[in-house]
Amino acid sequence: xxxxxxxxxxxxxxxxxxxxxxxxxxxxxxxxxxxxxxxxxxxxxxxxxxxxxxxxxxxxxxxxxxxxxxxxxxxxxxxxxxxxxxxxxxxxxxxxxxxxxxxxxxxxxxxxxxxxxxxxxxxxxxxxxxxxxxxxxxxxxxxxxxxxxxxxxxxxxxxxxxxxxxxxxxxxxxxxxxxxxxxxxxxxxxxxxxxxxxxxxxxxxxxxxxxxxxxxxxxxxxxxxxxxxxxxxxxxxxxxxxxxxxxxxxxxxxxxxxxxxxxxxxxxxxxxxxxxxxxxxxxxxxxxxxxxxxxxxxxxxxxxxxxxxxxxxxxxxxxxxxxxxxxxxxxxxxxxxxxxxxxxxxxxxxxxxxxxxxxxxxxxxxxxxxxxxxxxxxxxxxxxxxxxxxxxxxxxxxxxxxxxxxxxxxxxxxxxxxxxxxxxxxxxxxxxxxxxxxxxxxxxxxxxxxxxxxxxxxxxxxxxxxxxxxxxxxxxxxxxxxxxxxxxxxxxxxxxxxxxxxxxxxxxxxxxxxxxxxxxxxxxxxxxxxxxxxxxxxxxxxxxxxxxxxxxxxxxxxxxxxxxxxxxxxxxxxxxxxxxx
Numbered sequence: 001x002x003x004x005x006x007x008x009x010x011x012x013x014x015x016x017x018x019x020x021x022x023x024x025x026x027x028x029x030x031x032x033x034x035x036x037x038x039x040x041x042x043x044x045x046x047x048x049x050x051x052x053x054x055x056x057x058x059x060x061x062x063x064x065x066x067x068x069x070x071x072x073x074x075x076x077x078x079x080x081x082x083x084x085x086x087x088x089x090x091x092x093x094x095x096x097x098x099x100x101x102x103x104x105x106x107x108x109x110x111x112x113x114x115x116x117x118x119x120x121x122x123x124x125x126x127x128x129x130x131x132x133x134x135x136x137x138x139x140x141x142x143x144x145x146x147x148x149x150x151x152x153x154x155x156x157x158x159x160x161x162x163x164x165x166x167x168x169x170x171x172x173x174x175x176x177x178x179x180x181x182x183x184x185x186x187x188x189x190x191x192x193x194x195x196x197x198x199x200x201x202x203x204x205x206x207x208x209x210x211x212x213x214x215x216x217x218x219x220x221x222x223x224x225x226x227x228x229x230x231x232x233x234x235x236x237x238x239x240x241x242x243x244x245x246x247x248x249x250x251x252x253x254x255x256x257x258x259x260x261x262x263x264x265x266x267x268x269x270x271x272x273x274x275x276x277x278x279x280x281x282x283x284x285x286x287x288x289x290x291x292x293x294x295x296x297x298x299x300x301x302x303x304x305x306x307x308x309x310x311x312x313x314x315x316x317x318x319x320x321x322x323x324x325x326x327x328x329x330x331x332x333x334x335x336x337x338x339x340x341x342x343x344x345x346x347x348x349x350x351x352x353x354x355x356x357x358x359x360x361x362x363x364x365x366x367x368x369x370x371x372x373x374x375x376x377x378x379x380x381x382x383x384x385x386x387x388x389x390x391x392x393x394x395x396x397x398x399x400x401x402x403x404x405x406x407x408x409x410x411x412x413x414x415x416x417x418x419x420x421x422x423x424x425x426x427x428x429x430x431x432x433x434x435x436x437x438x439x440x441x442x443x444x445x446x447x448x449x450x451x452x453x454x455x456x457x458x459x460x461x462x463x464x465x466x467x468x469x470x471x472x473x474x475x476x477x478x479x480x481x482x483x484x485x486x487x488x489x490x491x492x493x494x495x496x497x498x499x500x501x502x503x504x505x506x507x508x509x510x511x512x513x514x515x516x517x518x519x520x521x522x523x524x525x526x527x528x529x530x531x532x533x534x535x536x537x538x539x540x541x542x543x544x545x546x547x548x549x550x551x552x553x554x555x556x557x558x559x560x561x562x563x564x565x566x567x568x569x570x571x572x573x574x575x576x577x578x579x580x581x
Contacts, residue, residue, distance in 0.1 A: 126224075127580065130445060130577075130579040131448060131579055132449070132460075132462045132464050132465070132466035132506035133449060133460035133461060133464070134460070134463060135225065135460075136225075136452065138225065138255070138257075141225050141451075141456070142227070149417060150417070150419075150454055150455045151228070151418045152225065152418070152419045152454065152455070153227060153261055153418065153420050154221060154228075154229055154230070154420070154424035154434075155229070155230045155232060155263075155421065155422050155424055156217075156260075156423075157426040158232060158234060158240040158243040159234070159428075160198075160199065160425045160426065160428075161210065161214065161217070162213040162216065162217060163199075163202055166204045166205060166209045168203075168204055169201030169202075172201075174199075175198075178193065178194045178195040179193055179194075179198060181568065189483060189484075191391050191484060191486040192390055192482065192484035192569055193390070194428060195390075195428060196388070196427075196438070196568075196570045196572050197427050197432065197436045197438040198427060198436060199425065199434060199435070199436060200435045200436060201437070202216070210243070210246055211246050214243070214246050214250035215250040215253060217424075217425075217434070218247075218250050218251050218254040218255065218258055219254055219255075220435065220444075221258070221424070224444050224445075225448050225451045226258075226421075227257075228258050228259035228260055228261060228291060229247065229251075229260050229424060230260075230301060230420055231260050231262055231263055231284070232263050232265050233262060233263060233269065233280065233284075234268045234269075235268065235269070236276070236280045244284060245283075245284065248260055248284055248287035248289050248290070249287070251287075252287055252288055252289045256289075258289065259291035260284075260290055260291060261331075262281050262284055262285065262299070262300055262301070263300075263302060263303050264280070264281060264300070265303045265304070266303060266304045266305060266307035267304050274308075274312055274313070274315045274319055275315075275319045275323070278316050281300060281320065282320060282326055285298050285326055293349075296327065297327045297328055297329040297349070298320070298327065298328050299349070300328050301332065301333050301352060302332055302333065303354075304354075305330075305334060306332075306334055306335065306344075310344050310347050313332075313344075317347070329349035329350075330344075330347055331378070332344055332348060332351060332352070333352040333353065333420075334351070334352070334354070335353070337353040337368055341371065341372070341375075345375045349377065349378065350378035350380060350417065350418075351368075351372045351379055352379070352380035352381075352382065352418075352420060353382060354382060355382030355384065355407070355422065356396070356493070357384050357386060357398065357403060357491075357494075358398065358399070358403060358491075359397075359399045359403040359405075359406040360495040361396075361493060361494070365407075365410035365414050366413075366414040369381070369416055370414075373415070379416050380416065380417065380418040380419065380420050381410060381414070381416035381420070382419075383407040383408050383419050383421050383450075384404070384421070384422050385398065385401075385403060385432070385433060385573075386403060386430055386572060387429055387430055387431050387491075388430035388488060388570075388571045389428065389429050389488065390488060390569065391428065391486075393487065393489060394488055394489060394490075394491045395488040395489075395490065395491065395494075395571045396494045396495075397476075397490065397494045397495040397496060397497050398573060399495060399500075399502075400471070400501075400502030400504075400532075400534070400573055401502060401504055401532070401573075401575075402532075404443065404447070405450075409450075411454060419451075421447065430571075433447055438560075438574045438575075439574060440576060440577065441580055442575035442577040445577055445580075446504075449506075462506050462507065462508050462530075463508060464508070464554075464579070465505075465508055465511065465548075465554050466505075466506045466554065466578055466579045467503060467504070467506075467513070467544050467545075467546060467554060467577070467578040468506075468556070468575060468577050468578075469501065469504075469542055469558055469575070469576050469577075470502045470573045471501040471517075471537055471542045471558060471562065471573065472499070472570070472571060472572070472574065473560045473566075473570060473574055474563055474571075475499050475537060475564070476497035476498065476499055476571065477497070478564070478566050478569065480567055480568055480569045481565055481566065482567035482568055484568055487569050488569060499536065499537035500535065500537055501517050501534070501535040501537055501538075501542045502532055503533045503535070503544045504532050505526045505530070505531050505532075505544075505546070507526055507527070507528050507529065507531070509548065510525065510526065511526055511546050511547060511548040511553065512525060512547045512548070513525075513533065513547075514544065514545050515535055515543070515544045516541065516544070517535050517536065517537065517540070518539050518541070519538070519540060520536075520538055522535065526546075537562055538562060539561070539562050541557060541561045541562075542557070542558045542562065543555065543556065543557035543558065544557075544578075546578075556577060558575075558576050559574075559576065560574060
């Protein structure tokens with residue numbers, strides 16, 4: 001896969017607050033964008049309220065899905081051909097410690113704080129009927145033929161745990177400082193706030209709440225079928241280091257089979273001494289949760305490994321063995337696989353790449369897997385949802401779920417040995433698979449479908465009609481009316497920006513899917529299996545419903561409407577699933 005060569009990480013501040021960790025190496029050209037005076041507070045309150053409510057419960061559809069006139073948008077002209085697939089025998093598939101200086105908070109101990117709805121506390125317990133198929137239990141997935149060689153990890157980013165301060169969500173650090181453009185004394189005002197999404201809110205807890213929350217994230221990932229996390233080692237002290245250690249403990253106590261692959265972040269660990277990095281890796285490797293090969297070697301997968309040359313990594317391996325008694329297997333994650341894999345081959349057990357976040361940037365994946373296998377190395381395939389970075393002024397066009405489907409298809413069809421979901425929870429880059437306020441469980445539920453095929457070799461049987469709707473809440477070219485001066489521009493090499501609503505249907509049998517985008521109602525005939533239908537983005541609410549034999553089967557509605565005028569730019573796709581109410 002062609003590397004995302006414009007991407008690199010900035011150093012992470014030692015106080016644990018994110019500083020745009022994958023900043024553009026070749027800085028994106030900052031477009032001139034005028035500052036406008038605007039009444040920010042009323043809209044900001046609405047945005048934050050919507051963020052907290054989205055995904056906690058699917059709203060009921062307020063329109064009658066069965067009175068829409070058929071044929072109004074049957075072909076979605078001018079947007080592209082619908083994508084569909086019914087999987088067949090051929091195997092081809094559908095293409096504690098202080099928080100970061102939050103200041104004084106109320107209810108920080110959990111006492112006296114009115115709990116918010118605890119949807120985030122229950123994400124590890126998938127309700128019956130949430131998925132279009134029957135998900136195998138984790139033990140069954142692990143014991144499936146060949147599944148022990150097909151491992152799926154998700155990239156865990158320590159700055160964004162479920163809670164930063166153990167305060168109820170309407171007053172916590174995410175709401176007050178990361179989602180609010182005026183947060184952290186206005187340092188994020190220029191780009192409209194650091195984040196556009198956040199983890200699903202959790203109820204404040206007593207006792208060791210940080211460990212409890214990390215245990216919950218491990219359970220959520222395990223339930224989704226993941227084998228473990230790749231742990232981004234951003235620093236060697238401070239909150240991020242403390243969370244890294246807590247995550248190792250969380251994995252150990254929740255599931256001894258859930259493994260953590262250690263990933264020293266070479267754009268953030270500012271040391272020239274391989275012994276320093278080796279000491280930190282060895283400290284975390286004391287945990288039985290550290291990912292090891294069958295022969296006992298510790299897997300180390302440094303992010304942007306090419307920051308150091310192979311000789312440096314050889315010294316690292318020597319120190320690990322001589323000083324700490326740990327044999328290692330290096331699986332470097334490159335930003336530029338093409339330029340560096342050959343010289344790293346003699347010291348590497350396998351390769352990976354951070355990858356492209358646009359559905360049109362996946363053409364080279366088969367070549368990269370083949371190169372790795374020809375060298376006798378395993379390949380860890382990046383699988384992603386999207387990428388939108390307000391503080392760096394750049395985004396990729398994900399094409400609704402097209403990037404998610406394309407990257408999973410590459411992992412399945414090209415024979416990738418391992419998969420890395422990039423990322424579990426990096427909200428500053430908008431790449432999260434983890435259940436979130438904007439997306440609920442939709443992206444993680446979709447990942448479970450493809451993960452099951454990847455690990456078992458067979459497409460899961462669809463036993464429940466399920467819809468996934470994705471759309472932005474604003475048009476790609478919308479000019480924010482607030483005081484945001486840095487706006488996101490399309491990354492070089494990305495697909496062209498588009499304004500679409502996607503209805504992704506998983507159907508037991510053919511059915512009519514009725515849709516609503518704003519005031520426009522339409523319908524289309526969807527086949528059994530998986531089918532993606534694109535509709536033009538319109539102002540107002542987007543929704544869909546399945547009808548079969550004149551009866552309503554299931555329905556879904558995005559919780560936030562599309563607006564023509566917006567105060568803050570948000571180019572992430574929002575998602576909803578009919579499988580969860």
